[in-house]
Amino acid sequence: MDDLRDVLQIALRQGADFADIFIEKKSVNGIGCEDNKIERINSGIDIGAGIRVIAGDSTAYAYTNDLSLDGLGHAAQVASHAARGGASSRSIDLSRRSSPVEMVIASRPEQVALEDKVEQVLRANRHARAIDDRIKQVTVGYGDVVQEVTIANSEGDYVEDERIRTRFVVHAVAADGAVIQTGYEALGGAKGFEIFEERDPEALAQAAVDRALLMLTAKPAPSGKMPVVMSSAAGGTMVHEACGHGLEADLVQKGLSVYAGKEGQEVASPLVTVIDDGTIAGKYGTLRFDDEGTPGQKNVLIEKGVLKGFMHDRFTAGKDKCSPTGNGRRESYQHKPIPRMTNTLIASGDEIPEKIIKDTKRGLFVKKMGGGQVNTTNGDFVFDVAEGYLIENGEIGAAVRGATLTGNGPEVLRRIDRVGNDLGFAIGTCGKDGQGAPVSDAQPTLRITSLIVGGTGAAASGDDDEATAVAPAGGSGGVGGELRRLSPFELLNHPAGRIRRL
Amino acid sequence: MSQIAMRELARQMVERAQAKGANQSEAYGLDSKELSIDVSKGIVETMKLAEDRGIGIRVFQNGKMGYSFTSDLSETALEATVDRALANARWNAEDRFRGLPGKAEAYPEVNTHDPAIAGIPVERKIELAKTIEATAKAVDPRIKIIERSSYSDAEYRVTIINSQGVDAAYQGAYCGGYAYLVAEENGESQTGFSLSYGLSFDGIDPQKIGKEAAEKALRMLGAKPLSSRRAPVVFDPYVATQFLGILAPSLTAEAVQKGKSLFAGKKGQKIAAAEVTIIDDGRMEGRILSAPFDGEGVPTSRTVLIDQGSLEAFLHNTYTAAKEGAASTGNGSRGSFRGTPEVGTTNFYLQAGERPPDELIGEIESGFYVTEVMGMHTANPISGDFSVGAAGLLIEQGRLTRPVRGVAIAGNLLDWLTGIDGVGSDLTFFIGKGAPTLRAKEMAISGA
Numbered sequence: 001m002d003d004l005r006d007v008l009q010i011a012l013r014q015g016a017d018f019a020d021i022f023i024e025k026k027s028v029n030g031i032g033c034e035d036n037k038i039e040r041i042n043s044g045i046d047i048g049a050g051i052r053v054i055a056g057d058s059t060a061y062a063y064t065n066d067l068s069l070d071g072l073g074h075a076a077q078v079a080s081h082a083a084r085g086g087a088s089s090r091s092i093d094l095s096r097r098s099s100p101v102e103m104v105i106a107s108r109p110e111q112v113a114l115e116d117k118v119e120q121v122l123r124a125n126r127h128a129r130a131i132d133d134r135i136k137q138v139t140v141g142y143g144d145v146v147q148e149v150t151i152a153n154s155e156g157d158y159v160e161d162e163r164i165r166t167r168f169v170v171h172a173v174a175a176d177g178a179v180i181q182t183g184y185e186a187l188g189g190a191k192g193f194e195i196f197e198e199r200d201p202e203a204l205a206q207a208a209v210d211r212a213l214l215m216l217t218a219k220p221a222p223s224g225k226m227p228v229v230m231s232s233a234a235g236g237t238m239v240h241e242a243c244g245h246g247l248e249a250d251l252v253q254k255g256l257s258v259y260a261g262k263e264g265q266e267v268a269s270p271l272v273t274v275i276d277d278g279t280i281a282g283k284y285g286t287l288r289f290d291d292e293g294t295p296g297q298k299n300v301l302i303e304k305g306v307l308k309g310f311m312h313d314r315f316t317a318g319k320d321k322c323s324p325t326g327n328g329r330r331e332s333y334q335h336k337p338i339p340r341m342t343n344t345l346i347a348s349g350d351e352i353p354e355k356i357i358k359d360t361k362r363g364l365f366v367k368k369m370g371g372g373q374v375n376t377t378n379g380d381f382v383f384d385v386a387e388g389y390l391i392e393n394g395e396i397g398a399a400v401r402g403a404t405l406t407g408n409g410p411e412v413l414r415r416i417d418r419v420g421n422d423l424g425f426a427i428g429t430c431g432k433d434g435q436g437a438p439v440s441d442a443q444p445t446l447r448i449t450s451l452i453v454g455g456t457g458a459a460a461s462g463d464d465d466e467a468t469a470v471a472p473a474g475g476s477g478g479v480g481g482e483l484r485r486l487s488p489f490e491l492l493n494h495p496a497g498r499i500r501r502l
Numbered sequence: 503m504s505q506i507a508m509r510e511l512a513r514q515m516v517e518r519a520q521a522k523g524a525n526q527s528e529a530y531g532l533d534s535k536e537l538s539i540d541v542s543k544g545i546v547e548t549m550k551l552a553e554d555r556g557i558g559i560r561v562f563q564n565g566k567m568g569y570s571f572t573s574d575l576s577e578t579a580l581e582a583t584v585d586r587a588l589a590n591a592r593w594n595a596e597d598r599f600r601g602l603p604g605k606a607e608a609y610p611e612v613n614t615h616d617p618a619i620a621g622i623p624v625e626r627k628i629e630l631a632k633t634i635e636a637t638a639k640a641v642d643p644r645i646k647i648i649e650r651s652s653y654s655d656a657e658y659r660v661t662i663i664n665s666q667g668v669d670a671a672y673q674g675a676y677c678g679g680y681a682y683l684v685a686e687e688n689g690e691s692q693t694g695f696s697l698s699y700g701l702s703f704d705g706i707d708p709q710k711i712g713k714e715a716a717e718k719a720l721r722m723l724g725a726k727p728l729s730s731r732r733a734p735v736v737f738d739p740y741v742a743t744q745f746l747g748i749l750a751p752s753l754t755a756e757a758v759q760k761g762k763s764l765f766a767g768k769k770g771q772k773i774a775a776a777e778v779t780i781i782d783d784g785r786m787e788g789r790i791l792s793a794p795f796d797g798e799g800v801p802t803s804r805t806v807l808i809d810q811g812s813l814e815a816f817l818h819n820t821y822t823a824a825k826e827g828a829a830s831t832g833n834g835s836r837g838s839f840r841g842t843p844e845v846g847t848t849n850f851y852l853q854a855g856e857r858p859p860d861e862l863i864g865e866i867e868s869g870f871y872v873t874e875v876m877g878m879h880t881a882n883p884i885s886g887d888f889s890v891g892a893a894g895l896l897i898e899q900g901r902l903t904r905p906v907r908g909v910a911i912a913g914n915l916l917d918w919l920t921g922i923d924g925v926g927s928d929l930t931f932f933i934g935k936g937a938p939t940l941r942a943k944e945m946a947i948s949g950a
Contacts (some may be wrong), residue, residue, distance in 0.1 A: 035760055037595030043586050044558070044571035044840060045579060057542075061550040065573040075553075082549040118593045173762060180764070180885045223948035224730055224914065238709075255647050290693065334552060373877045373891075377691045378685055380907065382891040384880035387780055404877060404889035406910050410912045454889040454910025454948040 001094045004070055004152040006053070008092055012154055014084035016055040016312070020153035021076075022291060023049040023067065024333040027110065032140040033121045036129065041114070048333035051075045053083040054315065061336040066081065094158040099288040099295035101279045102346035105164050107193035109144035116193075117142055118202040124170050124201035131209045134216065136180075137173035138205075142166075144192075159293035165284065165438060166195050167427065170204045181218075181401065183211025184386070188427045188438075190286040207272040211368070211387050213398050221403030221453055227363035228405065228451045229356055229391060229418075232348075235426025236441025237369040239346045241381035242409040243267075243274055244441070245432070247301050248327070248339040249316035251376050258379035258410055259307060263435035267307045268413030271349055274302040276311055278326050278342035284427040284440040292328035292337050299325045302413075313339045331435040338433060345442035349419030353445035356418045358394040364403065364453055365389040365396050371428070379409035404454040412448055421447030508533055508555070508672065511575060512663040515559050518584045522667055524561040524591075528664035530797065531557045532839045533839075537624070538654035541631040558839040561587045562601060566594040569842050599824040605667030606801050607666045609794035610785045614674035616702045619655050630708050634681050637712030644723065645716050647684040649693075653706075654678060660793075668799035676790040679706045685719035699790055699933050717760075718873065725893060727908025728949040734869035735911065735945045736862055736897065739930035741872050742850045742937035746780070746852060748888065749915060750883045750935070753780070753807050754833070754845040755822035757883075763918055764886040765813055773813045774919035777855055780808040782817055784832050784848035791934040797836035797843035805831045819845045851936035855925030859939040862924040869897040870906065870947060886915035910948040916920030918942060 004021055011019035021240070025047045032040040041266040049072055060082030063074040079458040109117075121140045128138040144166045167188030174181050185207040187199055230238060246257040253260075271471060278287045278296030287296045292314050300308050312320065313328030316339055329340035357365065365388060372383030385403040389396045425442040503834040512529035519527035533555040540548040557580070558571035568591025635651035644647035655677035663669050678699030685692050696714035698706050737745065765773060774780075784802025786792050788860035795801055798820050807815050818826070819834030822845055835846030863871060872894040889912035895902040915923075926939030 002910065031593075037597065038593060039595065039597075040567075040842060041590035041594055042569040042842065043590060045574050045583070046556075046572075046840070047574045048554075056545075058546050059548045061548065063552045063554075065553065065555055065575070067574075075533045078551050082546075082551065114589065114593055182884050223910070223946065246806060254649060256649055310573070336548065336550070355830060371877070372840075375693060375876065377693050380876070380891065382877035382880075382910075383890075384877065390870065402887040402889055402912060404880065404891070404910055404912070406876075406891045418572070452908075452910060454891070454912050 001152070001158060002186040005092050005094055007072045007076045010153050011053050011080050012050055012090060014080040016053045016080065016083055018054040018154055019052065020151065021049060021051050021072070021145040022330070022333055026145060026147040026332070028145050029109065029117070029143065031117055031121050033125045033140040034137070034168065034289070036125065038118060038121065041133040046332070049075065050333040050336065051079045052336055053079040058083045058193055059315070059336060063174070063333050090154065092154050093156050094152055095156055096158050097289070097293060097295070101286070101288045101296040102280070102281070103164070103190060103288055105192040107166065109166055109192050110146055112193045115254050120168065120196060120201045124205040127202040128170060128205035128209050131206065132174070134174045134176050134213060135172055135209055136175045139171040141169045144301045149291070151291070156254045157293045159289050161289050163190065163287065164192055165190055166192055168195065168201070168204065170208040172212040173207040174216050176216045176459070179216055181212050181215035183208045183215065185211070186427055189282045190284060191282045192231055214387065215401045218399035218401035221385070223454055225450045225452050227360055228366060228448045229360055229363060229442065230366040230446045232353065232420060232422040232424035232443060232445045234366050234369045234443070235424065236345055236443045237372040237383045238339060239274060239443055240341065240344055240376040240381055240439070240441045241301065241372040242376065243408065243413050244276070244341045244344045245374050246376045246379060246409055247310050248341070249310040249312045249320065250339050252310050253316055255318055257376045262307050265307055266305045267289060267410055268302050268305045269416045270305040271419045272302060272305055272413055272416055273300065273347040274344070275300050275347055276327065276341055276344045278374050280343050283343045283425065284438045287326070287342060288339070289331045289429065290326045290328045292324065294324045294326045294328060296342065297326040311339045311341065313337050329437050331437060335435045339434070340432065340437050341430060341439050343442070345423065345445065346446065348423045348444035350417055350423050351420050353420040353422055356420055356445055356447050357391060357396060359418070360391050360394060360447060362393070364400070365391050366405070367428070374409070380406070381409060382406045406452045406454060412451065415449040416446055417449055418447035505949065508659070508661050509663065510662050512557060512581065515557060515580060515584055516663050516665055518581065519559060519561045519587065520843070522565055522584065522588055524588065526562040526665050528560045528602050528662065528798070529557055530836065530839055532658060532663035534656060534658035536654065536656040537627070538652060539628055539631050540650055540652045541628065541635050542648060544632060544635070546628055547866050556839040557583070558841070559584060559587045561591050563588070563591045565596040565598045565600050566591045567600050568592070568594060571839050599821055601820065601824065602664045602666045603668060603798055603800050603820045603830065606795065606799065609670065609801050612785050612792045612794045613701065613787065613800070614672060614792055616675055618676050619703050620657055620676050622703055627655070630679060632708065633708035634712040635678055637709045638681055638683055638716040641713055641716035642685070642720055643719060644685045644687050645683055646686040648681070648819070649684060650680065650682045651712070652680045662795070662799040664799065670795055670799050672794050674793065675923050676701055677703055677706065679708055679711050681711050681715035683715050683719055685716070685723055687723045690723060692719050692722035692725065694722070697932065701788055701790060721895065722905045722907070725905035725907040728870065728896065728906050728947060730949045731947050732944050732950060733947060735867045735942045735947070736866070736869065736871045736938045737942070738871065738873045739876050739928060739937050739939055740932060742852065742940045743932050743935050744875055744878045745918065746850065746935050746937050748878060748883055750847050750850055751883045753816055755816040755818045755826060756845040758816055759822060759825060763882050764884065768813050771813055772811050773916065774808055774811040775922040776811040777925040778808055778811050778919060778922055779806065779853040780851070781806050781853060782833065782847050782850045784870060786849040789849045789931065793848070794831045796834040798834035800830045800832045800834060802832040817845050817847065819843055847934065849934060851929060851931065852925070852938065854927050854929035854938045856927055857924055859926040862926055862939060862941045863897055863902065864900040866897045866900060871895045871897050871902055888913060888915065908949060911945050912948065913945055921945070
């Protein structure tokens with residue numbers, strides 16, 4: 001602790017309001033199976049430290065792989081020069097912080113034999129291939145991470161934490177004549193090898209294969225506006241994109257969010273309550289401490305339609321003179337922390353899901369969502385339907401493929417008119433400013449009175465004559481974010497994430 | 503870290519792996535330094551300075567491969583990394599095509615490095631980012647928020663040593679500028695961006711970046727949806743490049759060999775309009791992804807993948823080439839020491855045509871000029887199906903008229919390729935990929 005205090009004092013030497021250090025030691029393992037054989041087994045040790053110095057509105061960030069005292073001191077010096085305020089000195093007393101969030105890991109990944117991990121992967125592969133001749137390719141990925149972090153800052157906070165995450169993904173390719181379709185299924189959490197007690201490799205393989213086979217016979221999705229019912233099993237891509245990113249305080253403060261300046265106002269249907277909760281045991285986005293040392297929290301963002309607050313890191317909280325909410329996250333020591341989601345959900349209501357479908361004359365039923373993207377500046381978002389069906393006369397009808405749903409966050413949240421009493425989670429990697437972060441998202445069964453479905457099939461007969469601008473504009477690059485559902489290829493090739501040189 | 507030290511560590515790891523029983527082994531070392539500067543309201547908002555280094559080792563034992571990496575370069579960590587790679591190989595499946603390339607006869611002369619970048623004072627780099635912001639703001643008072651105006655550069659050194667005689671290294675450096683901003687009018691916001699990356703500092707024109715980003719945002723103000731229709735669609739170079747990005751994986755031999763490419767079994771066939779030629783060129787002059795050799799130490803090359811609409815070749819690394827009895831095209835790419843070399847693109851582009859973009863638009867009576875797509879990453883590269891949100895400008899009587907948002911365009915990549923009926927002369931690169939303006943004869947547009 002004394003050494004870190006010295007490093008922080010070097011960081012503050014040129015004058016600054018705040019400095020922190022984030023030291024990380026990460027051990028990663030990835031196993032990939034494709035073409036009916038184990039193709040890749042990768043593992044690695046990534047160590048490094050990032051030092052941040054804030055002076056006024058300027059932030060300097062320096063990182064290094066050299067964890068010696070000299071190495072840290074050098075990085076601190078570099079950061080201090082880049083963000084100089086005016087010479088000052090300050091005493092720092094570091095004291096250890098605690099968190100109310102418990103992380104219970106039943107089966108630590110480094111204590112599980114490599115052979116046992118390989119066996120889970122092979123089980124999924126064997127099962128997936130035995131189901132149907134039309135399955136032409138199966139990719140299975142397993143990955144685990146043990147990340148030890150030490151965080152200290154000039155306010156005196158000192159945190160030592162360990163994060164363990166495990167994930168497993170099955171991706172199946174089915175072909176029938178010229179038609180090729182795919183299906184995937186993923187499992188993961190802030191857990192160890194015990195994730196397989198939740199669902200075994202065969203069950204995951206079955207789900208991926210069933211989805212790929214179903215899509216072979218699915219009709220092209222219709223296009224145009226229609227009511228949409230989303231199953232709780234669909235995952236929460238919609239909530240992540242429709243409002244999650246827009247409630248991150250950095251975007252709000254820059255005037256880059258449609259939700260800016262709307263605290264206390266009604267921004268969604270009174271049926272809608274949106275929560276970001278970093279404390280739910282074992283979920284993929286759960287954390288004891290965020291990457292600035294703030295304990296994980298449950299934050300109600302929208303309560304019965306009324307905007308309550310935003311997700312903050314220290315920097316944005318300082319600007320708004322409020323407390324950080326435990327949402328300061330970073331991909332690794334190579335990145336400065338920014339406000340990010342953890343586990344984001346729309347709270348469940350009290351309706352029976354089956355009744356919601358029954359009461360919908362015609363529309364689209366979304367059984368599973370894929371990835372999505374948002375332009376937070378205007379709230380336009382898009383997400384992919386991994387498994388969808390037509391609803392005809394209150395019944396789930398034929399499967400459709402190739403559907404993308406586009407909408408505008410605030411408008412869609414107002415158009416939620418039915419909320420089920422169920423809740424289902426999905427996991428993903430959220431991208432923002434070039435940084436990936438593990439997140440989960442959830443929602444109950446929901447009905448949206450109208451959304452634009454972009455498919456290649458015939459245009460839907462438009463019984464919705466409202467000509468509002470519900471739809472996408474580009475969200476290239478900078479602002480906003482996107483959610484990628486985990487892909488086994490990423491696990492195979494880049495168990496530790498990739499260096500982003502561009 | 504000095505070049506000699508990294509080379510020495512890499513050599514030691516290969517020797518250690520061989521001594522412990524590997525048939526073949528390879529160490530890949532990377533040292534890099536990055537600087538990025540984000541400016542906002544005339545002050546430096548974030549300055550990031552980074553040093554990253556590490557080594558990855560691949561070992562092969564009886565056709566089984568294991569990989570491990572470390573950014574901890576201590577003696578004990580390096581030794582443990584070799585041991586882990588060997589342990590990982592043990593559980594890998596046997597595959598007789600797995601192996602390493604031998605020593606290359608020669609590497610191409612490729613300019614990858616402007617040593618001047620490192621010598622330019624940081625104040626000038628900050629100034630460049632400030633100029634981007636100031637120029638953008640000066641274009642029009644409706645440019646209200648500059649989300650990011652930035653400068654960044656990087657220097658790196660790649661070292662590869664393997665047990666088969668490869669012992670090579672090269673240095674690279676590049677820099678660039680970027681703007682992303684918001685135009686506002688009557689409570690409506692629209693975004694615009696522009697970027698320019700290259701090998702030399704003098705090649706970045708901050709005024710052009712700022713002006714282009716501002717104009718892109720301004721022309722979208724007042725955008726309204728379009729009704730559903732089938733119509734000709736023109737893609738600007740940025741959007742065309744995003745489509746190429748989805749195509750790229752399908753043009754690798756890996757995807758073909760695994761039955762995951764929509765081009766599998768179509769070699770020699772017409773799969774695109776005759777105007778379409780797609781090339782990957784790892785030696786291209788002046789481009790930042792150029793290199794003398796790939797992530798395995800194989801010389802880079804120029805590969806014509808689609809030649810005037812006909813599918814001619816796929817990209818190979820050492821493994822996919824061995825499997826097919828072909829030669830590696832030098833596309834064993836790796837972004838870092840943290841992963842194994844896969845098959846990837848270098849400078850990947852659709853060759854420019856002869857028609858000015860204005861002419862392509864001028865021939866359309868009623869159509870859609872797409873300048874932004876959203877959700878491109880949800881396109882399915884295996885089935886080729888895509889459905890993306892789109893925004894741009896309406897084309898009426900051969901002219902761009904009002905801005906449009908509120909539509910989705912959907913189709914299949916194979917239809918998209920064959921449906922191209924016009925290729926512009928304005929090939930533009932966006933870092934590693936590039937395309938000119940493209941025109942599709944007709945596409946399904948879903949609107950309000």
